[in-house]
Amino acid sequence: MRVLFLSWRDTTHPDGGGSEVYVERIAAGLAARGHDVTVLCAAHEGAADVTVRDGFRIERRGGRLTVYLHGLAALLGRAGRRTDVVVDVVNGLPFAAPLVRRRGLVALVHHLHREQWRIIYPGTGGRVGWFVESRVVPWLYRRVPFVTVSEASRRDLASLGVTRTTVVRNGTPPLPAPRLPRSPTPRLCVLSRLVPHKRIEQAIGVVDALRERYPDLVLDLVGDGWWAGDLDAEVERRGLRDAVVRHGRVDEQTKADVLGRAWLMVLPSVREGWGISVMEAAAAGTPTVAYASAGGTGESVVDGVTGVLVHDEAGLVAAVDELLSDPERRTRLGLAARERAATFGWDEAVDAFEKALVAAYSP
Known part of the structure; x- marks a missing residue:
């Protein structure tokens, strides 16, 4: 045809x-x-x-x-x-x-x-x-x-x-194997276009809320978009310049490296058809915390199995906090996420x- x-x-x-x-x-x-x-x-x-x-x-x-x-x-x-x-x-x-x-x-x-x-x-x-x-x-x-x-x-x-x-x-988009091991210190990532409805400010807010509990916590932002300047301003306003790394657009190997280093993916998006970044993170053995109300994330993330679904911003902070402090559960979710990603x-x-x-x- x-x-x-x-x-x-x-x-x-x-x-x-x-x-x-x-x-x-x-x-x-x-x-x-x-x-x-x-x-x-x-x-x-x-x-x-x-x-x-x-x-x-x-x-x-x-x-x-x-x-x-x-x-x-x-x-x-x-x-x-x-x-x-x-x-x-x-x-x-x-x-x-x-x-x-x-x-x-x-x-x-x-x-x-x-x-x-x-x-x-x-x-x-x-x-x-x-x-x-x-x-x-x-x-x-x-x-x-x-x-x-x-x-x-x-x-x-x-x-x-x-x-x-x-x-x-x-x-699930194929990615090369990460060149680096999982980070020894807590690391979050967001893989997304930088636009308002992805609500990446909330991921920055998670770091702000938890930085006293996890002084070495770092957030990697992978992606670009017209909202980038506003996110930079939010990082500056919160005094998180040393805790948030904005990578912009990267090649596939660098993306795999960032996902493989991260302990968790955070996806605060208001709406996703499926959540392709969820499965990219899953392929690297990285579970995702996202909103149950965002549509497709309720299917790309199996709640309690390959990640955690939450209902509000307070729940987002609490879920990330819980998983950062529980390496056994985090590893279990990551392994299940990798296995499921391979089926798509x-x-x-x-x-x-x-x-x-x-x-x-x-x-």
């Missing part, structure tokens, strides 16, 4: 994250099976207009908002007419592909963005964004099959009236996604 993904960014974009990792892993898997795969996404500084990677093609056009117009234009052009299946990646805003295409169409939704709209655009803009996502998308895509990445996201979509949904979970493969994810595409191509 000729498959076109419409995605507002790719993994090389400064705001690229887990959604883009998923799209590109699936695209590479489909290409390896002989499908002709293209990802159309926004252009950004320093990136070529066209790139071929892992057997699929990336075309970059337009900016943060104009990429949606370029997506529709592509569907109306010759390339769109020759495409068998279009995957419309709805990250809050849709490409609105059903306006110009009736068959061979799949919508991919990682999670809903109710909280993100309120946090990032607290005024009218956020209300309009949530209206589009919660009202316009279900109506416009009412005849389109959906793919999502967790049962939590499937339930959220069902609450909006979207019922034709297939769950295709993330695989990308081949299985590509199998399931390919079936969804075939069904859309020949309903």
Whole structure:
């Protein structure tokens, strides 16, 4: 099949994250099976207009908002007419592909963005964004099959009236073996885009709350994003410059090293479709503390088995405190996390996604 993904960014974009990792892993898997795969996404500084990677093609056009117009234009052009299946990646805003295409169409939704709209655009803009996502998308895509990445996201979509949904979970991204042993002193990590709805300030707050009890406690922040300056200011305000290390974007080996050194991953995000960083940490034998209310983390973390799920910020501090002081339990959780992470493969994810595409191509 000729498959076109419409995605507002790719993994090389400064705001690229887990959604883009998923799209590109699936695209590479489909290409390896002989499908002709293209990802159309926004252009950004320093990136070529066209790139071929892992057997699929990336075309970059337009900016943060104009990429949606370029997506529709592509569907109306010759390339769109020759495409068998279009995957419309709805990250809050849709490409609105059903306006110009009736068959061979799949919508991919990682999670809903109710909280993100309120946090990032607290005024009218956020209300309009949530209206589009919660009202316009279900109506416009009412005849389109959906793919999502967790049962939590499937339930959220069902609450909006979207019922034709297939769950295709993330695989665990392969990482090299850490070059360094587990840190001899307490070390936390956060692997995330640096944006407000990830609530990384709360991870910084954990360090602040526990630094008297654990004087050597360090937090590693891996990732980048437009909220980085605000996080730096928060670190300065709390006087934690020596306790928080911000690494920015790193290569895969460095990421593995940081995850392997950490005692715990802390993920205070308000909403996750699945929590791909949870499984990356798990593959390094590092358990995660996250929020039960964040959707997909309730599935990527098995509470009390591969990590701990909490309900509020006080619970986040208490859970980290308990695990830092209990090496036997922490080791037990880490071993179980590593074993479970190994059960989520990308081949299985590509199998399931390919079936969804075939069904859309020949309903």
